[in-house]
Amino acid sequence: MHAAEYRALMLRAYAEEPVAFTSTVAERMPLPLAWWAARVAEHAQPTEMVFGALVEGRLVGVAGLRFSERERTRHKAFLYGLYVAPPSRGQGIARALVEAVLAQEGATPGTRIVQLGVMQPNAPALRLYASCGFRPFGTEPHAIRVGERFVSIIHMWCDVGSPAA
Numbered sequence: 001m002h003a004a005e006y007r008a009l010m011l012r013a014y015a016e017e018p019v020a021f022t023s024t025v026a027e028r029m030p031l032p033l034a035w036w037a038a039r040v041a042e043h044a045q046p047t048e049m050v051f052g053a054l055v056e057g058r059l060v061g062v063a064g065l066r067f068s069e070r071e072r073t074r075h076k077a078f079l080y081g082l083y084v085a086p087p088s089r090g091q092g093i094a095r096a097l098v099e100a101v102l103a104q105e106g107a108t109p110g111t112r113i114v115q116l117g118v119m120q121p122n123a124p125a126l127r128l129y130a131s132c133g134f135r136p137f138g139t140e141p142h143a144i145r146v147g148e149r150f151v152s153i154i155h156m157w158c159d160v161g162s163p164a165a
């Protein structure tokens, strides 16, 4: 995946969906392209991976998976930055991305839990994650502040039960 294309898609996501993400355009716009390149770079033993969905060669959807590196939390990973561009929604792209993330977690030795956070008003995302096997384990009140408004985050988890764990 090209870092510049990933950067452009995520900046669009932060701008158009301000209540779906913790990150903002103001935070991410100044970061050098190398920061985005590091996220999408391929490694033999990655600490994070970004999955992309292409339509006619153009990047229209993404999802990130960050592995925990600490000895006692290495069985967990975090799903972040799920976004599908509006013209490509409603076609199963987000579901395919989440399934790819879960398959990766299941195939990575020693890992089995995927966690994520969803803003409370995000009904489409909550429904998607629930249908992919995620269960809520807590609500964080006033988790982020968007202007004068506080928004709660629902924390969810999914155990893919890696046979290699």
Ligand SMILES: CC(C)(COP(=O)(O)OP(=O)(O)OC[C@H]1O[C@@H](n2cnc3c(N)ncnc32)[C@H](O)[C@@H]1OP(=O)(O)O)[C@@H](O)C(=O)NCCC(=O)NCCS
Residues within 6 Å of the ligand: 017, 020, 021, 082, 083, 084, 085, 088, 089, 090, 091, 092, 093, 094, 095, 096, 117, 118, 119, 122, 123, 124, 125, 127, 128, 129, 131
């Ligand atoms: C949420 C989002 C990723 C869904 O992408 P998508 O490719 O349109 O989703 P899919 O077509 O794969 O739909 C999968 C499931 O998601 C749920 N879903 C998707 N869009 C929905 C909507 N508008 N209303 C209710 N449920 C919806 C449904 O359960 C759907 O399954 P179904 O079609 O069998 O009913 C997309 O709307 C998006 O990028 N939103 C803005 C960013 C965001 O909220 N990211 C998540 C941050 S936690």
